[in-house]
Amino acid sequence: MELTTAASRKKEGRGWAWKGLSGFGKLLLTAYAVLTLYPLYWLFISAFKTNEDFFRHPYALPHVWMKENISRAWELGKMGRAMMNSTLVTVAAVILTLLLGILAGYVLSRFEFKLKKLVMGLFLVGLLIPIHSTLVPLFLMMKKIGLLDTYGALILPYTAFELPITIFLAIGFMASIPREIEEAAMIDGSGWWRIFGRIIFPLCTPIVATISILAFLRFWNDFSFALVFINSQSLKTLPLSLSLFSDGFGTDYSLTMGAMAIAVIPTIIIYLILQDQIMKGMVAGSIKG
Amino acid sequence: MKWRRSFPLHLLVLPSVLFVLIFQYIPMGGIVIAFQDYKPWLGIRHSAWVGWENFEYIFTYPDSKQVIVNTLIIAFFKIVAGMIVPFTFALLLNEIRLVIFKRSVQTLVYLPHFLSWVILGGILTDILSINNGLVNQFVSWLGFEQIPFLQDGSWFRFTVILSDIWKEFGFSTIIYLAALTAINPSLYEAAETDGAGRWKQTIHITIPSILPIAALVGTLALGNILNAGFDQIMNLYNPLVYNKGDIIDTFVYRQGILGSQFSFSTAFGLFKSVISMTLIVVFYRLAYKYANYRLF
Numbered sequence: 001m002e003l004t005t006a007a008s009r010k011k012e013g014r015g016w017a018w019k020g021l022s023g024f025g026k027l028l029l030t031a032y033a034v035l036t037l038y039p040l041y042w043l044f045i046s047a048f049k050t051n052e053d054f055f056r057h058p059y060a061l062p063h064v065w066m067k068e069n070i071s072r073a074w075e076l077g078k079m080g081r082a083m084m085n086s087t088l089v090t091v092a093a094v095i096l097t098l099l100l101g102i103l104a105g106y107v108l109s110r111f112e113f114k115l116k117k118l119v120m121g122l123f124l125v126g127l128l129i130p131i132h133s134t135l136v137p138l139f140l141m142m143k144k145i146g147l148l149d150t151y152g153a154l155i156l157p158y159t160a161f162e163l164p165i166t167i168f169l170a171i172g173f174m175a176s177i178p179r180e181i182e183e184a185a186m187i188d189g190s191g192w193w194r195i196f197g198r199i200i201f202p203l204c205t206p207i208v209a210t211i212s213i214l215a216f217l218r219f220w221n222d223f224s225f226a227l228v229f230i231n232s233q234s235l236k237t238l239p240l241s242l243s244l245f246s247d248g249f250g251t252d253y254s255l256t257m258g259a260m261a262i263a264v265i266p267t268i269i270i271y272l273i274l275q276d277q278i279m280k281g282m283v284a285g286s287i288k289g
Numbered sequence: 290m291k292w293r294r295s296f297p298l299h300l301l302v303l304p305s306v307l308f309v310l311i312f313q314y315i316p317m318g319g320i321v322i323a324f325q326d327y328k329p330w331l332g333i334r335h336s337a338w339v340g341w342e343n344f345e346y347i348f349t350y351p352d353s354k355q356v357i358v359n360t361l362i363i364a365f366f367k368i369v370a371g372m373i374v375p376f377t378f379a380l381l382l383n384e385i386r387l388v389i390f391k392r393s394v395q396t397l398v399y400l401p402h403f404l405s406w407v408i409l410g411g412i413l414t415d416i417l418s419i420n421n422g423l424v425n426q427f428v429s430w431l432g433f434e435q436i437p438f439l440q441d442g443s444w445f446r447f448t449v450i451l452s453d454i455w456k457e458f459g460f461s462t463i464i465y466l467a468a469l470t471a472i473n474p475s476l477y478e479a480a481e482t483d484g485a486g487r488w489k490q491t492i493h494i495t496i497p498s499i500l501p502i503a504a505l506v507g508t509l510a511l512g513n514i515l516n517a518g519f520d521q522i523m524n525l526y527n528p529l530v531y532n533k534g535d536i537i538d539t540f541v542y543r544q545g546i547l548g549s550q551f552s553f554s555t556a557f558g559l560f561k562s563v564i565s566m567t568l569i570v571v572f573y574r575l576a577y578k579y580a581n582y583r584l585f
Contacts, residue, residue: 137319
């Protein structure tokens with residue numbers, strides 16, 4: 001998205017000093033853009049090099065394009081499994097978060113009931129609870145109820161920790177939807193469910209997008225919960241198996257690079273698809289909830 | 290009648306409430322083990338109560354003071370730089386009139402925010418490695434000695450702070466860019482009529498207009514003074530830099546989960562949380578009072 005700023009103001013009245021400064025600014029920004037992209041570019045070229053090539057010519061393109069690095073990393077690192085785990089956990093947690101969060105947000109923004117203040121307070125404090133301080137007690141609790149080392153060990157806490165912010169975003173958004181729409185629908189004889197399904201939910205698309213993006217990012221990239229709650233190889237998510245990858249194949253750089261290149265691709269694709277939405281969502285969601 | 294009609298709807302909040310209660314509040318209750326000498330085979334009910342002993346231990350344990358200092362230093366520089374860099378960047382970007390250029394830079398800068406520290410940690414470890422790393426090959430080509438970015442404590446801090454800014458500042462810039470779009474263009478027109486150049490306009494209109502947002506962001510960021518970034522440190526550090534790079538969160542993880550010192554690490558975590566939460570509440574109040582900022 002392009003933010004049209006007031007900089008589209010008139011171009012007159014700039015002297016040579018300003019031109020110089022502007023040129024310098026452009027240079028600086030270009031340098032930065034290169035700096036942002038270079039590590040990724042380097043990762044992708046390194047992923048196709050032999051170990052020797054990697055050390056000898058770190059800046060150059062690969063002498064021989066070693067496509068088997070990628071397939072070897074995929075197999076040895078059990079990347080397919082990890083990617084499936086990550087996808088499963090992320091998708092399940094995002095859906096659960098959305099479902100529960102939007103419904104709760106709807107109820108809290110539309111109805112008055114006795115315990116409403118208490119419920120709101122509960123979520124507010126939930127928003128402030130720092131994740132890492134309850135990590136050890138959470139670990140002990142999960143161990144006790146046998147949840148440790150299952151998909152649930154990730155899906156459920158992810159959802160729980162994402163719910164408060166989701167609910168407040170949803171409440172904030174739904175408060176801006178005029179009640180008259182619902183009243184009109186009610187007069188026409190629609191029940192609450194119909195109103196929610198046909199009117200409220202479709203109107204909520206922007207906030208649903210924002211919530212999904214935020215949640216996706218959090219879950220897909222999460223490292224600490226996976227590190228603490230998951231142990232078996234077959235359940236490891238992408239970040240976790242990747243971090244352990246370098247322990248096992250630490251000296252085999254081409255293999256490590258191959259694995260990282262594989263892991264980075266889904267994120268980049270999602271980024272490219274959603275970057276428009278993200279910018280809008282952040283602008284709307286970050287300052288005012 | 291009305292109550293009966295809407296009763297099932299209230300119930301829709303229940304799953305969310307249960308989720309939050311079970312996974313956020315019950316573990317918070319588990320924090321009582323900070324006041325115990327918790328033994329897993331005895332459980333919370335039968336472990337011995339030791340009062341403030343674990344907390345006293347925090348201040349006598351030789352490593353913990355260093356860990357707190359490390360956390361404060363790293364977080365402080367991250368916060369300060371995290372304010373200055375996006376602010377400056379937004380101003381620079383605002384002055385660019387070439388739309389394509391502006392758009393591509395804008396799109397590009399927050400890409401790193403999307404990458405996890407596991408991947409970036411892997412890339413950084415290789416790029417900055419001491420023998421054949423990209424950067425060090427360049428440094429020795431220039432004729433300098435190789436730099437131990439991840440092997441020496443002070444360099445490690447520097448690396449951590451710099452790479453965090455590199456990753457996050459583009460994303461923080463979005464807020465400022467949004468604030469810039471909200472400036473009333475007639476202000477600039479008036480200034481131009483009065484003969485103010487671009488530089489004067491920047492100083493007298495642009496900067497004062499987005500300063501409140503900057504102050505707000507900064508105030509809220511101060512609540513993070515004890516969050517130095519678990520994922521990042523975890524993926525970059527090694528025993529060589531524990532002295533200057535170990536932070537509270539990583540320390541708690543090593544002692545608690547790996548070392549099974551459940552009570553001590555929980556006490557440490559609680560100590561951190563109480564301070565953080567106090568700070569967050571105080572700063573939110575300040576933000577509310579002086580900038581009229583409300584999250585809800």
